[in-house]
Amino acid sequence: MSDPEGLPTLEEFANWVRQALDNLYDVAILRTHPLITVFSEATEGDSLRRCQQLRRILLDIIQALRPPPGTPVQSPDWRTFRILELRYIEGLSPDEAAERLTLSRSQFFRDQAKALEIVASTLWDLWRLGEGKGTPAPLDELIAAETRRVRPQTPPDEVSVTLLLGELQDVLGRLAATQGAELEIDTAPLLPPLCIDRIILRQTILSLVSHSLSLVGSGCVAITPFATSSAVHIRLYACPAESDAPSWDQQSIEESTNLYIATQLVAQARGTLQIRVTPDGCWEAMLWWPRQEPACLLVVDDNVELAELFRLYLQGTHWYVCAAANGTEAWRLIDQLRPSAITLDVLMPYEDGWELLMRLKENDATRPIPVIVCSVLDQPDLALSLGATTYLPKPVSQSALLEALAPLG
Missing domain, CATH: 3.30.565.10 (Histidine kinase-like ATPase, C-terminal domain)
Structure with missing residues (x-):
């Protein structure tokens, strides 16, 4: 039952949140959803902008639940976040998400219910504090932000x-x-x-x-x-x-x-x-x-943020990014993934990029893999002489990376 002022109870509000998340990308349903009136400042006639704002708020809540660095991956916090991420950002069905997380169906639905309760209670507190509404962002910024959120972190579908x-x-x-x-x-x-x-x-x-x-x-x-x-x-x-x-x-x-x-x-x-x-x-x-087949780009760099940058650069292409922080990780992933191309930093601990490049080109199995050396060192001639396909100076722009990958797959 709603309270005497016509406001929803927490239970009703939680049902609204579950319904909105289940229909997060169906504008026809979302445009008339009761949460629209709660969390949107766009005019009633601009229903699509209102949908965009509500979707942005729900996805921001999910992203805010990402555990901080150093949290054990087996922790309940990571499981909560991964369930929400797989279901409502990557768009997997409950059975697909349960399989990805190696959970039984019953365990998955129990954990999903708890995760949805967290989202609902967070939004409830936000609303009751009067902070649910924000200044609408320009439409192009909303779209760009939302498509970045749903970009694949794994091989493109x-x-x-x-x-x-x-x-x-x-x-x-x-x-x-x-x-x-x-x-x-x-x-x-x-x-x-x-x-x-x-x-x-x-x-x-x-x-x-x-x-x-x-x-x-x-x-x-x-x-x-x-x-x-x-x-x-x-x-x-x-x-x-x-x-x-x-x-x-x-x-x-x-x-x-x-x-x-x-x-x-x-x-x-x-x-x-x-x-x-x-x-x-x-x-x-x-x-x-x-029509293109998925292609793996292995980014070998001790700066983990570079892989995320390249993943953003390659959003919407048939390339997907995997990362290795050193030569040991690189060899393990090369054996597992057989990447279509490798970007290689030079200044890395334990084994520098030149040593790794020479080993790659001396090995019959890895010699055919194109290697793009990415470095702050201005040594393109050395890179090419050791067998690199090309050389990109850091910082690497999106256009430079796309141009280097264009002939490779």
Whole structure:
């Protein structure tokens, strides 16, 4: 029961938090959620910005629960954080998260309930103290921050567009029904998987469909995935009802929050999005990504922050980053991962980069692996003479790293 002033009880509030987290990336559900009125300062008409603000607050609470450095990985605090991270940042199902954490199903749900109680109580305290609302950040900053939060910390997912569209069919159908529109999704072809973050692709599709429905009203939106030899495509074709003439103008076609979100997400994931109005007066969006296999970049550097920087640089590409702080760790990971490329620091304890590079090139198994020397030392000629593919001076820019990796995989 709510209190006499109409405010929710802690139990009701906790249920709100669980519902919001379960639908964190479904704008159609989140836009009418009761927590929207509690934690958002955007105007009622700007429902998508309100959703972005609520999502940001929930994800910030989860990130704030990350244990400090030095906390044993077996501690309850780490388990709490990892459950929340896997479920609501990486988007894993309960069974997938339980398997990742090697927990029984019953144990996982007990621990997840405790983790959700922590999130709910934290938000409850925040709200009751009157600190739940904050100054809205610009939309582009919100989107950039949120896509950074969901970037893969492990190899990029191999996502089946066909299966993902099947999973979204119910949500998209409900979204279309709110406007009396017809939705057609072709899930017949089983296409090659995309190397992409699943959450970003999912939200891109939701945003594009929301935008197309705002244009056609009670008309029809058709989604067709297909593949070519070099890319996987998704085509959205939106037409107004036959009795209605198209009512949109060029500004409504090109400028909307949903379309802006989709454009930014596609850019984060290194895809391509093209929009046009067809000769028959319909709206078409063509979305595609190149077909590439995941590639491992092993970063060998005693500065652990460099690996995180490179992971950020490579967000949305088919590259994923693993890190080694010294030569011993590097050899172990090379044997396990068979990386597609290695970046190598020179000034490291126990064994410097030159020694490690020479050992790599003397070994038949590791000789073919491209090595990029990254160092503050201005010795590119030495790096190349010892077998390095190229040399990058520190600090390394994103464009320099991408250019060095482009021919390698």
